[in-house]
Amino acid sequence: MSSSLLLLDLDCNKLSGRISPAICYFFNSLGAVMLRANRFEGEIPDFSTISSTNLQFLDVSNNHFSGKLPTWLWSNTYLWILDLSINHFEGSIPMGLCNLVHLEFLDLSENQLSGTLPSCSNPQRMTHVHLRKNKLSGPLSPAFNGSSSLVTLDLSENNLTGNIPDWVGTLPTLSVLLLKANQFDGGFPIHFCRLSRLSILDLSHNKLSGHLPSCLATLTFNPSREKYITYPIYNYVMFSAFGSVLADIRLTIYELIHSKALSDGELPSSQVYFAMYEGEIAIEFSTKKQQYRYAGTLLDLLSAIDLSCNQLTGMIPPALGNLSEIRGLNLSHNNLFGPLPSTFSNLKQTESLDLSYNNLNGRIPSELTELTALEVFSVAHNNLSGPLPDRKAQFGTFDESSYEGNPLLCGPPLNKSCSEGPPSASSSEEHGPIDMGELYISFAVSYGIIFLATVIVLYINPYWRRVCFYFIEDCSTTCYYFIVDCFRKLPCFRRNI
Template identity: 55%
Template sequence: MPFLSLANLPNLKFLLADENNIVMEPNSFHTSIPKFQLNVFSLSKCTTDKGLSLQPPKFLYYQYDLGYVDLSYNYFSETVPLWLLENNTKLENLFLLGNSFTGPLLLPQLPNPKVSVIDISKNKLQGQIPTNICSTFPNLEWLLLSKNAFEGNIPPCLSGMDTLSFLDLSDNHLSGRLPEELIMGSSLDILRLSNNNLSGKIVPMMFNTSKLSNLYLDGNNFTGEIPDIDVSASDLSYSSLEDIDLSNNSFNGKLPRWIGNVPHLKRLALSNNHFEGSIPMELCNLYKLEFLELSQNNLSGSIPSCFNPPYLRHVHVKRNRLSGPLTLVFSSSALVTLDLRGNNLTGNIPKRIGTFSALSVLLLKDNHLNGEIPVQLCKLYSLSIIDLSGNMFSGPIPSCLGNLTLAMQEEKSRMDDYFYIANRIQHLLVPIDIWFDLSHVFPSSSMKEWIEFTTKSVSYSYGGDILKYMSGIDLSCNRLTGQIPVELGNLSEIRSLNLSHNNLVGVIPSSFSQLKQIESLDLSYNNLSGRIPIQLVELNFLEVFSVAHNNLSGSTPEPKAQFGTFDESSYEGNPLLCGPPLQNNCSKTDSPTTVPTTADDEGEGSFMDTYVFCVSFLVSYVIVLLVIFVVLYINPYWRQAWFSFIESCITTCRYSVVGNFLELYIFKRCV
């Protein structure tokens, strides 16, 4: 961008140059002083090349009336431009996130009471957070320093800032204890301290605040129990908390019951701790709850039957020790995600699951569920991910599953209303409202939906925009029987299909060639027979394919396109299969198309051999008799000898029979 061409515009006040291409400034521009004095300068997202070593435009050295500066996502290097703060005493909003600034954060010596927003997130800053930050910016409202390498303690002075409403120090190396005053005695609305090395215990009174609405302490080293408090003595009805995230710590003991008395709570995340015991009944009071994350604890018992928040959208209680039947107490028509994997749930899937019209993700893997897969699942047209693997489901696969669209519904973010703010530039001659995209600073991502799903033989986590494009069905490791429904070939948007380790029979449907988006197809360890459809070579996105350990026969698909990348393990355990990459050569092994002909030939040959043998034997027998008759007729001597031999044999047989009869008669009389 040639800023030199703008140098002679004395009335220029606003310069918005976002998403352009940055070019190196000519040396002449370093010494020339522009005639304009800007009030607003925005130069964000102007380079995607991290290899460039760029610096902020030098003409900013000569700007003294700036009220708004945005230099985000340009990979500017070296240190934070201290001169930008020193020269512009009217500066209110400074955005430097997404660059490559290094070294310690240096601040001006003189205070700047105008500054209200500072965002230097996603850089490479090191050292401690300056202790004079509160005195330098006494009217600071937003301070965002996340995703750097800051270390040390949280400056105590931040607890006394009356104007500070949004503090984000997440994803650093901060240590020490969490100052209670930072929550209880400040004006904070949003506090994000995720993914640091903070330690100590949490005092329940921290949650009894009328100002704080979003508290994120996940990914730290907090330990101990969260003790219960006397609800009657401490009125939590004044609490403004909507988000509580204490996940990924080392808390233990039972879930605190007082959480059920936080009236405005919408999102609760306590996953990956050491909580034990049952889910408290008090959670049934959370009428406004939308998001519940209790995964990877030691919770036992069952989900309380009264737990049925009407606005509940996401339920994650995976990898606990919950037991009992899958009663599906939820009746929220807004339910989008149900993740109960890795528990001890029993029984079948209730038919009323067909009433969850908004359900997009159903994860029931690794439980003890049985019965047939209900056809009511086919009514859930919003379903995109189904994981029923590792259970004891039996019966056929419902053919109506082929009617699912498997398209993730795009969910409107709860923070949409915050994505833009109005900044009034008070000192302009003509007041004007300017709207800027500030979606990157708000905490909607702090409770982002993450879904684990096994595809391509690997367990992946999907979240954010990627989740919108993921779709799959996993019915593996069950006791399913019958044939694979041809209708599954209608799932044109599916990315992963796993039917392995069942008792399926029949052929592989040729309709699977219509699964144009599929990346992983696993049909191994069944009793499938017949040929592998040659049409499957049309699947251009297929990365993992397995039909191992079945009863398939014939030749393997032609090794072209994606099928040229599959090795012998994709086909092993099928003795009648031949062709590459197997060792069996189809030229030495009869193909299935020639087997019936060979069998017919063998049957016909066997019949002919028997017929010839019988005719030959009969003819030979007749010839022998005729020869004997002719010889006896012609030669009288041989005729007389033959008749004497016959008479002698008859006499011998007669006397032998009579003698044996007399011996038997005498023996019976003696007895």
């Protein structure tokens, strides 16, 4: 069968050890190789014997493969999907990546790749790029500048530095942008306001500064189906191999799957697998104070902004309240100040709102109680004051941890009353004597120290004794004449004289 084998699928087993290079000589017609979630180690065997027009799908993710990225990969110009994530590959990403002109899905996440991204001149077909958790460094090169199809760009948890370049704001189809945990600095990229299809933005744990632009509110952050498209891998490979011969069969199987015939068991399991083998786009995103993996329809529903742990300053633009479709907003651990916008009451779909660890002041708007979808809310460690919103709807579920670190806030669930009257008598009796006693003791100790110091100095030094004696004598004489002069000016004193 080896001469005609198109698909090799060993996914999700417990296979281990090294793969013998000899096996590749027998599988020169393979279109898809799937070794995901096993325990293979060593280097990937050389599949260069496979025709460069045949191999379109390679997934060896979640194994223990090591070494540098194999050079034979870059000659497979018809490669459509390449997933080498969660392994131990090291070294740089070579310029040969630019040869894969048909590549749509690239995942090299969770390896030890270093260096900078290669800049390709024609990345028109690249749709999803996942490079998180590597050791990529330096400024962000124009690797995907000019791409008209990029939907997902995940460069989280690397060591990228410098400003976020302007070309990122020119990607017309970009829906998911994840740049978390790098070393990006400079102001918030104003060109992001041109990303009309953006639905997920994560710039957290960087060194961005400056003000939040109001134009960010012009983006809708609507959920986008583009970001979770599934790939019918097996169908694609088989259709490419046999051309139009399978067109009618493929359509028939699709129709049967979506009909009652499938539930009645009329299709053999092999045919169901033939039609239904699909790969999903997945990302990691932190919301509700937890990190989750989103894929499929869950990813479709997610729309969120995370700008936490930066150095952003200024006031929160009230226009951000126009992001009515957003599910999560995290601005915590910055230097934002000013009031909390009452326009946030328009965030009807928001499930997580975190504004903690800033310098916000004023009252918490009572209108926020209208946010009935809110599950996580935190304004802890700010300078907010006044009574808390009424404990109704979702605000009845938030405990004091949502408000801690604001000493001027009052009302339930805090153990501080909002009464503005004078302190009670019992409070005065309880705290007054203790405070006054400490004051008396401190005065007595201070005067005692001064008196003893004076006595010691006068006893030891004769010069200062004489100075002190003459000073007292002069003061006594001056006081005497002053008192006598005052008495002479009194009328009764003159009559007696």
